[in-house]
Amino acid sequence: MNSDYSDIVNTSKKQTRRKFLDVILGAGFFAWIGAVLYPIGKYLVPPKVADISVDSVEAGVIGEFPPNSSKIIRFGRRPVIVFRQHNGDFHALSATCTHLDCTVQYKSETEQIWCACHNGLYDIEGRNISGPPPKPLAQYQVVLQNDKVIVTRGEMT
Amino acid sequence: MGIYESLNERLYLDKIVEFSKKKKVPVFYGTIWYYLGGVSLFLFITQVVSGILLLLYYQPGVATAFESVRFIVSKVEFGWLIREIHSWSANLFIFFVFIHMFTVFFAKAYRKPRELTWFSGMLLLFLAMGFGFSGYLLPWNELAFFATKVGSDIAGSIPGIGDFLLRLLRGGDEVSGATLSRFFGIHVAIIPAVFTVLLGIHLVLVQVQGMSIPPELEKVPEKDRRYMPFFPNFALRDVLTWLIILNVVALLAVFFPWELGVKADFLAPAPPGVKPEWYFMFMYQTLRLLPAHVWFIEGELLGILTFMVGGLIWFFVPLLDKKAKVGERSKFWNWFGIILIIYMIAMTIWGYLV
């Protein structure tokens, strides 16, 4: 009788001990998996490279821009389209279509900005006028210094 | 002691031989469907072999990728052939995986006990499309460059994880050399490794469970069903289809070469005719047709969400189709499949017309 009883106590003690070990081992196992996967996951995400902060880029000399012509230049890490209208006015817009990221081009016949990917159209101010683009193109400023065409970011004073 | 005996003592070859002897294939109007999985397998092997050969000359990197592929097709003896075979067999591979999936769907082969086979097959299909998407960029030509920009931009508009996914895919904010390195690693190492494991599982499941037959045929008493032995009858037919397919690939490669195009240029405007590979076309065309805003939600977003939900439903068909579980055909799921096929074909054709 007595020994039976102590047996039960013993097994249940053993069981709680086993359970305890199971939990520790299980948690340890998952922690180990985590410790393996975490660095891999982090490694896959490319580091944020500081945007090459440029405020102005020289697009070339005025002579390279006959009226009604255009050129795509690298502004930091992004392309910017610089174009000159019939009347000689210079404009610069982000060249990345706001629809799905294609690079736009200047349509000299109509003086519009056109994206060949899905037929998106913008006016010379970058406003989306037809096709799928949901937003206007960001505007840049063009400054003429002597004979140089300089593109700068944002508003000029 | 012969070689067979001594190997048998160690590797239990007798068991394998016995298993293969018993392996049989049901003979009925749909026997031909059973070749499709094998054809897909053969095309995958073709891809691995031709891909590894390309690797010997291909050099990833913005300054070298395009040039190295041009070198392969113009200077290396039979280089053009290897590249054309890799491109053509890639397309046929995806085509046959799709057909294989649909025949399996209509034969209700996904029902118990083969749910896991269906799941592994679906994952293989997704990976195959990943193979195509990542491989497309590798020659670093203009069309691929912009198609990748557009494709990753679409992935980037998934709410919540979009930005993260976009950077993960591109290896940065823009499609650049970092994207090319990443796609290269994904294409020749990550997907092949995962694909091989899943394919192994898929094939083991098929071996263990044997070929399924459509529900109607299951009602036929066993003694009235017809079979052919797998070895050698079916296996030889398999090999014959593989030979035919290889010849078709070779003919296509010779008579309909894939153009290399012009090298991608960060500062060039997108050319007209930027489009994804044909197996993405039905989704792409749908997104293109959706208006900018549907009700209160962005059209593109609605399209993406619909495809995600649709994909999940398709994936979980074995769990959703309650009738198949009891060995009946569900009208609903039949029509679901038929309408899906019509939709995909119609959208694909439309996508190429505009």
Ligand code: HEM
């Ligand atoms: C282990 C397997 C594979 C390896 C090692 C491999 C390797 C390569 C390499 C080195 C290239 C660049 C050369 C080139 O562009 O011509 C490439 C391109 C490509 N791969 Fe693969 N590949 C494999 C499997 C696959 C599979 C299964 C597909 C199926 C969809 C595929 C689809 C493509 C495509 C569409 C291209 C672009 C072909 C072109 O336009 O030139 N690859 N692959």
Ligand code: FES
């Ligand atoms: S990416 Fe420019 S219109 Fe679609």
